[in-house]
Amino acid sequence: MIELDLQLPRLFADGQGELRIQLSLESHSLTALYGASGAGKTTLLRLLAGLETPVVGRIVVDGDTWLDTSSKINVPVQQRSIGFVFQDSALFPNMTVRENLAYAAASPKDALIDELLQKIGLESLAYRKPDALSGGQRQRVALARALVRRPKVLLLDEPFASLDATTAQSLREVLGDLHQQFQTTTLLVTHSQEDIRQLADRKVEIERGRVKTDEDKAPEPTPMWGVITKLDRENGYLETDTMQIRLSASAPWPNDLKVGDEVSLSWKRRI
Numbered sequence: 001m002i003e004l005d006l007q008l009p010r011l012f013a014d015g016q017g018e019l020r021i022q023l024s025l026e027s028h029s030l031t032a033l034y035g036a037s038g039a040g041k042t043t044l045l046r047l048l049a050g051l052e053t054p055v056v057g058r059i060v061v062d063g064d065t066w067l068d069t070s071s072k073i074n075v076p077v078q079q080r081s082i083g084f085v086f087q088d089s090a091l092f093p094n095m096t097v098r099e100n101l102a103y104a105a106a107s108p109k110d111a112l113i114d115e116l117l118q119k120i121g122l123e124s125l126a127y128r129k130p131d132a133l134s135g136g137q138r139q140r141v142a143l144a145r146a147l148v149r150r151p152k153v154l155l156l157d158e159p160f161a162s163l164d165a166t167t168a169q170s171l172r173e174v175l176g177d178l179h180q181q182f183q184t185t186t187l188l189v190t191h192s193q194e195d196i197r198q199l200a201d202r203k204v205e206i207e208r209g210r211v212k213t214d215e216d217k218a219p220e221p222t223p224m225w226g227v228i229t230k231l232d233r234e235n236g237y238l239e240t241d242t243m244q245i246r247l248s249a250s251a252p253w254p255n256d257l258k259v260g261d262e263v264s265l266s267w268k269r270r271i
């Protein structure tokens with residue numbers, strides 16, 4: 001669990017204000033942060049990373065206090081277990097793809113380097129320099145580099161924003177796979193509904209330094225009950241106001257079942 005409580009004066013486009021954010025993030029979740037330009041999304045990531053310090057605040061990550069202004073705790077950025085990917089992440093231009101990962105890794109021999117190269121589909125380009133990569137390939141490397149130290153928190157600031165739609169989609173899929181495998185608690189700043197739809201467990205809207213809306217994106221539970229609207233005994237098929245179902249051969253099929261009855265759907269196969 002990550003607990004954030006942050007307060008910082010900020011000059012917004014329409015004048016002086018205050019960023020004031022309280023958020024709890026479930027471990028292993030992927031939360032999308034969205035909202036108008038200048039709302040404070042990047043600032044929130046920078047505060048979490050330790051690149052900025054709030055006037056008043058507390059950050060606790062899995063029980064470790066990274067920041068507590070009341071007791072003057074402020075763990076420096078290098079000691080916070082964080083991976084960061086920006087819109088245009090800078091790789092070291094003089095190093096190959098593999099060297100970029102090895103440099104960020106805890107040990108240059110870490111087996112995770114090659115595992116990540118394979119996961120991002122860039123094994124064959126491992127000995128190329130960043131200059132010889134496309135924008136999408138560079139972002140893949142940036143994502144792998146952010147994960148190679150097995151951080152507790154992954155911060156992604158519009159990582160697909162500079163990519164064309166097809167490249168963005170393939171990187172989104174890579175991110176989805178990596179998130180499923182590594183389960184790194186992730187904050188993703190995005191303007192894209194597609195990112196939110198495909199990747200996020202939860203979406204938090206930021207407006208002028210505050211949480212405006214905070215929605216759990218867990219799928220609606222499957223309805224267990226429905227009122228029959230159509231009944232086709234011959235074909236073993238019925239529809240209710242909540243779903244369509246086909247009866248399995250072994251399912252009981254009460255003789256007196258009729259349109260308007262409310263039925264439990266749990267014993268039937270969804271179609």
Ligand SMILES: Nc1ncnc2c1ncn2[C@@H]1O[C@H](COP(=O)(O)OP(=O)(O)OP(=O)(O)O)[C@@H](O)[C@H]1O
Nearest residue numbers: 010011012013035036037038039040041042043044
């Ligand atoms: N280093 C800074 N010092 C002071 N104010 C800043 C700094 N960086 C950004 N701001 C201001 O803080 C506010 C929030 O900026 P921030 O970059 O966090 O917004 P954002 O929601 O990430 O926007 P965008 O979607 O355009 O990236 C803006 O009004 C911005 O001008």
